[in-house]
Amino acid sequence: MSPTSLAGRLMPDRKLGPIVDVIFNGRGALTPPSKSLNRLWLVEQMVPFDAKLCRSHVFDIEMKSDPDAKPYVDAVPTHPVNIEEYDRLWVPPTGVATAATCATAPAQASGFETGGLSLQQAAALVAQARNAFALASRPRKITVRCKGQKGACGSNPRQTLASIDWSALGSVEQVNPRGEPYYVGDRKPADAPWGPAHVQFTFPYAAAGATWMVTVDRKPAIAAARMDAQWAIYE
Known part of the structure; x- marks a missing residue:
C-alpha cells in the first residue's frame, strides 16, 4: 500500500497530511535486515510553519504481535502499541515558506532537530543567525x-559563513560556553529573558563532505561565531 494508506491503517483516528517517507526498522547500515517489523517512522509532507520555515510531523511507531499469537508460528508484529510524534523544521532554499516550496523538501533527509528547544524558540534562533551571518x-x-581541514574555511571565513546552505541544517541546540552539548543530569544555567547564551547549529556534510558545527555567543545579539568542520559518519 502507499505510505499515506499505511498511515491511515495504523492511525485511523488522526487527521494526517500526505506521508512522503516510511522508515522500516531504521535505515542505517547498523540495522540488520529482518522479515519482522518492530518499529517504523512515518514522515509527513512539509507545510509552512511561518513565513520562512516549513514544518513536518514525524511519527515513531512501535509494533507488537497479537497477545494471542503462537510464539515461533505467527508471532509477527501486527499492530502499533506506542506512537510518539515530534516535529522537524526546514529552511527552504528560496528563503520563503509556501505550500509549494515546502513540498519540495527531500523526503528522506529534510528538517532539523530542535534539541529540546520549542519550535518557536528554534525558529527565532535560526532567523537571528541567518540575519547575522x-x-x-x-x-x-x-x-x-x-x-x-582541506581548506574548508576558505580564504575568507566570514564569506564562508555567509554561504552556508541553511536547507542542510541538521540540528539546533543549546550548548555550554565550550560548545559542548548538555547531557541528561547536567546542570544548565538559567536562561536570560532572551534565551540561551550559547547555541550550536549543525550542518551535516555541508563543509565539502565534513560537517559544519557553528557555535554562536549571544548577548542577546550574536557577537561571535566559531566554525568547526568535523568529519563524521551518520547512520
Whole structure:
C-alpha cells in the first residue's frame, strides 16, 4: 500500500497530511535486515510553519504481535502499541515558506532537530543567525573563527559563513560556553529573558563532505561565531 494508506491503517483516528517517507526498522547500515517489523517512522509532507520555515510531523511507531499469537508460528508484529510524534523544521532554499516550496523538501533527509528547544524558540534562533551571518551592505560586528581541514574555511571565513546552505541544517541546540552539548543530569544555567547564551547549529556534510558545527555567543545579539568542520559518519 502507499505510505499515506499505511498511515491511515495504523492511525485511523488522526487527521494526517500526505506521508512522503516510511522508515522500516531504521535505515542505517547498523540495522540488520529482518522479515519482522518492530518499529517504523512515518514522515509527513512539509507545510509552512511561518513565513520562512516549513514544518513536518514525524511519527515513531512501535509494533507488537497479537497477545494471542503462537510464539515461533505467527508471532509477527501486527499492530502499533506506542506512537510518539515530534516535529522537524526546514529552511527552504528560496528563503520563503509556501505550500509549494515546502513540498519540495527531500523526503528522506529534510528538517532539523530542535534539541529540546520549542519550535518557536528554534525558529527565532535560526532567523537571528541567518540575519547575522548574511553579508549585508553594512556588515554586522561579529567575530568569526574557523577551523577545518582541506581548506574548508576558505580564504575568507566570514564569506564562508555567509554561504552556508541553511536547507542542510541538521540540528539546533543549546550548548555550554565550550560548545559542548548538555547531557541528561547536567546542570544548565538559567536562561536570560532572551534565551540561551550559547547555541550550536549543525550542518551535516555541508563543509565539502565534513560537517559544519557553528557555535554562536549571544548577548542577546550574536557577537561571535566559531566554525568547526568535523568529519563524521551518520547512520
